[in-house]
Amino acid sequence: MKKIILVFVAAISLSCNSNAQQDKSNKKEFEVTKSESEWKAELSKAEFQILRKKGTERAFSSELNRISQPGTFVCAACGNALYKTKHKFESGTGWPSFDRPISEENVAYQPDRTGGFPATEVICSKCGGHLGHVFNDGPKNTTGKRHCINGVAMDFIPDNE
Numbered sequence: 001m002k003k004i005i006l007v008f009v010a011a012i013s014l015s016c017n018s019n020a021q022q023d024k025s026n027k028k029e030f031e032v033t034k035s036e037s038e039w040k041a042e043l044s045k046a047e048f049q050i051l052r053k054k055g056t057e058r059a060f061s062s063e064l065n066r067i068s069q070p071g072t073f074v075c076a077a078c079g080n081a082l083y084k085t086k087h088k089f090e091s092g093t094g095w096p097s098f099d100r101p102i103s104e105e106n107v108a109y110q111p112d113r114t115g116g117f118p119a120t121e122v123i124c125s126k127c128g129g130h131l132g133h134v135f136n137d138g139p140k141n142t143t144g145k146r147h148c149i150n151g152v153a154m155d156f157i158p159d160n161e
């Protein structure tokens with residue numbers, strides 16, 4: 001019971017953070033659902049570690065950091081379209097950074113307290129895979145959000161392909 005109340009409180013504090021996707025974050029069932037062994041067989045070691053084990057790649061390690069051509073960043077696990085190059089910005093953090101997802105429907109948010117301070121985790125709304133985190137120190141002239149996303153968790157599809 002205590003756990004349920006805690007989740008509820010977390011849900012309220014998150015929705016106060018102007019996150020409209022709270023409903024999805026508590027949803028345990030995703031459109032794409034696979035067992036841990038199935039994911040392990042399908043994903044590369046690095047993809048599995050990040051998408052399924054909530055790992056974080058080394059800063060500046062992803063080739064997706066350098067992408068500036070128009071295109072779509074999709075979930076490496078299920079192909080769900082997540083971000084567009086036009087919403088990518090140079091954050092200097094070493095991780096691909098976006099000021100918004102393609103659609104708020106395509107990602108979900110959930111509170112993450114594993115780092116010792118409250119943070120908001122971003123997951124794929126289709127398979128539940130861990131993508132990264134969202135912070136409120138993004139570009140002030142647009143959304144003010146910084147989606148700090150692991151490149152390993154995504155594949156890039158150029159617009160002309």
Ligand SMILES: [Zn+2]
Pocket residue numbers: 075076077078079080124125126127128129
């Ligand atoms: Zn996915």
